Amino acid sequence: MEEKQLEHFSHEEHPLILCELPKENDGGSIDQKSAVCYGCQQQILDPAAYCCFPCDFFLHKRCAELPRQITHPMHSQHPLVLLRNPTYFSGACICSACGQGPWKFFTYHCSSCEFDLDVSCAILDQQEIKLDCHDHPLREQRPGAFYCNACREDVKDSSYLCTVCPFWIHKKCALLSSIVKHKDHDHSLHLAYSLPSDYRSFPQQCFVCWKKVHPSRWVYYCGPCRYFVHITCVVISQEDEGQLSEDIEYPISGERDQNVVKLPSSNAAQELIARFLLKDDEISSNNDPGKSNIPEEIFTNSHGKHPLVLSEKVQNLHDEIKGTTSDDDQEAAKAVLVCDWCIEPICSSDDLRYHACVECGYFVHLTCSNLPPELHIPKHPQHPFYLMYNPREVGLFNCKACRLWTNATYYKCEPCGLSVCIKCASASMITSSVKHDGHKKHLLIQLQSSDLINCTACGYIYRGGFGFACEDCHFYVCFNCALLPPATTQRWDKHPLLLIYPPYFEHPEEFYCVLCETEINPNCWMYHCRECDYSLHPVCVPQVNLFRRVKFGRSLNVNNHSHPLTHVPEAKYKSFCGSCSDRRLDWKPAFECESCRFYLCPDCAFEKELTDDEE
Structure with missing residues (x-):
């Protein structure tokens, strides 16, 4: 081999000579001491290298020929200069890419920024690849901590860095498959380098961890089902199928059932009230028709005009009404047969007995009539809550838990002014766990945080901690959504409206509410008629939104009209308030005199209502 000499800045004492290095002998051992490159500190395995044998100094041929100055995408604002060793007082540095240190050998350095790269991270031992998502080649880097442009995580790992611009991704992200099969979904998931524009109308969440999908983050998705999974969550669920991605079913039966509340329920109020009023072994016997210790009459402060009489004929009455009246009359009759305390239909209760004043149309569930006058709510341990009722027929209060305006009976903390229906x-x-069909992976527990929470079901942000949560999945549902009934009806449709939850498989079209005519967020719960393929926001369904919080049909006497007025959910078309006549009441709640077609808006009715003393 022809001898080649090199005057190199890193070894000014003698010239370096390019020569062959000793090879392994027949026994596999090295004849002479293994040579280690001074510049990169790696063993020299090449057949030839630059050497100074008197000084025991060696350089890879590639290290000896490194450029003295480079522009690197990790630090593109200034050029980096190659140094024999770092010039800091300690004689060492920490590599800004891989974090290796203390490093005392060849270093690319920016004196203005004190930015340093060891030669391996800067330029050596790097393979290049080309990805469809990026215009420039990507060069492999040694393991280091950085912010990945694909998964948005700061994790130390092998990586690829763009040779032109500061685009940097983990090696495992760069080598992801374009199509994967995720065990929680029936269809293949396709890799997207950002959230497709067709799905940016609403915020999207990962269906494994329930965290937000960032628009610029790589994601696996199924378009027809609007099913999105972070690329890191797909990896997690494939490596550990027994944890995040497995649907865990909790059978509600036997002794285990007694410590689990199952939702949604068509009779949620009665089940919840019975659960905290009675012991577990008494809940099942609460509706025993053989019980005889129920009083025939009760007197309540909320209805002081007449006693409330025990009745068992509500179902027969409902059947008679159903067979002899029109659809509109049936709807009106159902509104009458509503508990004045919890504002839920009495007909839906498993126990057909109730207390009633038929003359006034005042009804109370047996469970509601047993509510304690004082309650200590765990979420507000500072003060007790006292059972309250509105002494007037007009007027609503805002429940601080479900955030709804209602005329239900409520509990109030007087010092704090906190009212809860x-x-x-x-x-x-509830001290036990909750099993909700909207989140079958895990059981839910009472929400403990008082911070701002985004309800997974409705998308609204609320504060106060009145809700249920699965902290592992970042799944939160407010009381209003958690207590939605599983099904309801509309007067124009004979089919049931079912409460459904995302992801909505095999429904690629957008959802539009047929009442408010706006698009429904496909990440939220909704009511849907499968036969007719139409959908509704829960807040747009009168039987859910209006009749679940306000009892209509109550009678009211006012001081400027001779007939009693009835509270109706919808005033007739082209109707006006008889007091503030410039106020249109079309299809809005109002107080109506059926004989005179006279209306009052709720505000005027409140001002003109006659109290018991005035009557």
Whole structure:
């Protein structure tokens, strides 16, 4: 081999000579001491290298020929200069890419920024690849901590860095398959380098961890089902199928059932009230028709005009009404047969007995009539809550738990002015876990945080901690959504409207609410008629939104009209308030005189209502 000499800045004492290095002998051992490159500190395995044998100094041929100055995408604002060793006082540095240190050998350095790269991270031992998502070649880097442009995580790992711009991704992200089969989904998932524009109308969440999908983050998705999974969550679920991605079913039966509340329920208020009023072994016997210790009459402060009489004929009455009246009359009759305390239909209760004042149309569930006058709610341990009722027929209060305006009976903390309807108060008393069909992976527990929470079901942000949560999945549902009934009806449709939950498999079209005519967020819960293929926001369904919080049909006497007025959910078309006549009441709640077609808006009715003393 022809001898070649090199004057190199890193070894000014003698010239370096390019020569062959000793080879392994027949026994596999090295004849002479293994040579280690001074520049990169790696063993020299090449057949030839630059050497200074008197000084025991060696360089790879590639290290000896490194450029003295480079521009690197990790630090593109200034050029980096190659140094024999770092010039800091300690004589060492920490590599800004891989974190290796203390490093005392060849270093690419920016004196202005004190930015340093060892030669392996800067330029050596790097393979290049080309990805469809990026215009420039990507060069392999040694393991280091950095912010990945694909998964948005700061994890130390092998990586690829763009040779032109500061685009940097983990090696495992760069080598992801374009199509994967995820065990939680029936269809293949396709890799997208950002959230497709067709799905940016609403915020999207990962269906494994329930965290937000960032628009610029890589994601696996199924378009027709609007099913999205972070690329890191797909890896997790494939490596550990027994944890995040497995649907865990909790059978509600036997002794295990007694410590689990199952939702949604068509009779949620009664079940929740019964659960905290009675012991577990008494809940099942609460509706025993053989019980005889129920009083025939009760007197309540909320209805002081007449006693409430025990009745068992509500179902027969409902059947008679159903067979002899029109659809509109049936709807009106159903509105009358509503408990004045919890504002839930009495007909839906398993126990057909109730207390009633038929003359006034005042009804109370047996469970509601047994509510304690004082309650200690765990979410507000500072003060007790006292059972309250509105002494007037007009007027609503805002429940601080479900955030709904209602005329239900409620519990109030006087010092704090905090009012909670009895349905939410009952939900707050749950000490066991909740199994909800909207989140079958895990059981839910009472939400403990008072921070701002985004409800997974409706998308609204609320504060106060009145809800249920699965902390592992970042799944939160407010009391209002958790207590939605599983099904409801509409007067124009004979089919049931079912409460459904995302992802909505095999429904690629957008969802539009047929009442408000706006697009429904496909990440939220909705009511849907499968036969007719139409959908509704829960807040747009009168039987869910209006009749679940306000009892209509109550009678009211006012001081400027001779007939009693009835509280109706919808005033007739082209109707006006008889007091503030410039106020249109079309299809809005109002107080109506059927004989005179006279209306009052709720505000005027409140001002003109006659109290018991005035009557």
